[in-house]
Amino acid sequence: MLHVTAEQHQIAQRLFLFICSLWVGSLITVGYLVAPTLFATLSDRQVAGMVAGAIFKVEAYISLVLCVGLLVLANLLVSRGLQAYRMIRWLLLAMLLCAAAGSFVLMPWMESLREEALLLGMPVRYSPLAGLFSTLHGVSSAIFLVQSLLGVYLVWRLSRPMTVQ
Numbered sequence: 001m002l003h004v005t006a007e008q009h010q011i012a013q014r015l016f017l018f019i020c021s022l023w024v025g026s027l028i029t030v031g032y033l034v035a036p037t038l039f040a041t042l043s044d045r046q047v048a049g050m051v052a053g054a055i056f057k058v059e060a061y062i063s064l065v066l067c068v069g070l071l072v073l074a075n076l077l078v079s080r081g082l083q084a085y086r087m088i089r090w091l092l093l094a095m096l097l098c099a100a101a102g103s104f105v106l107m108p109w110m111e112s113l114r115e116e117a118l119l120l121g122m123p124v125r126y127s128p129l130a131g132l133f134s135t136l137h138g139v140s141s142a143i144f145l146v147q148s149l150l151g152v153y154l155v156w157r158l159s160r161p162m163t164v165q
Helices: 006-041 045-079 085-119 130-158
Strands: none
Touching: 006 045, 006 130, 045 085, 085 130
């Protein structure tokens, strides 16, 4: 069996924290700085929504990839004796479910409503689909908030020193 030194554990933990910090920072930046700024500065709300939707889609895919990668790394750390990463895996799984719900359910559904409204010759907010779109947007926003809060908690937990047990 391969012997892993304490220094290698520290490097793995620092890398894990670094990646998580960048990722959670991007979630917060996109959701609570970029998107509101788009709506505040662009006069056409439909354009602002389309740009924000495209940015959120990229962020969701980044979240999916990073969650899977971090789950693999967390499993490796648990197998090497860092039991504190057991809880971290649950946080990552919850964040992965949030990203998957947005990526594979809500965003495509909202995009189809937007396209259907455009086929009717109007923006979605003036179409008969506006109520459903608004509901989906609210659910999507709530899920993003949960994912963001889980991410902040994840970084908070990771900032504590963890030792091999």
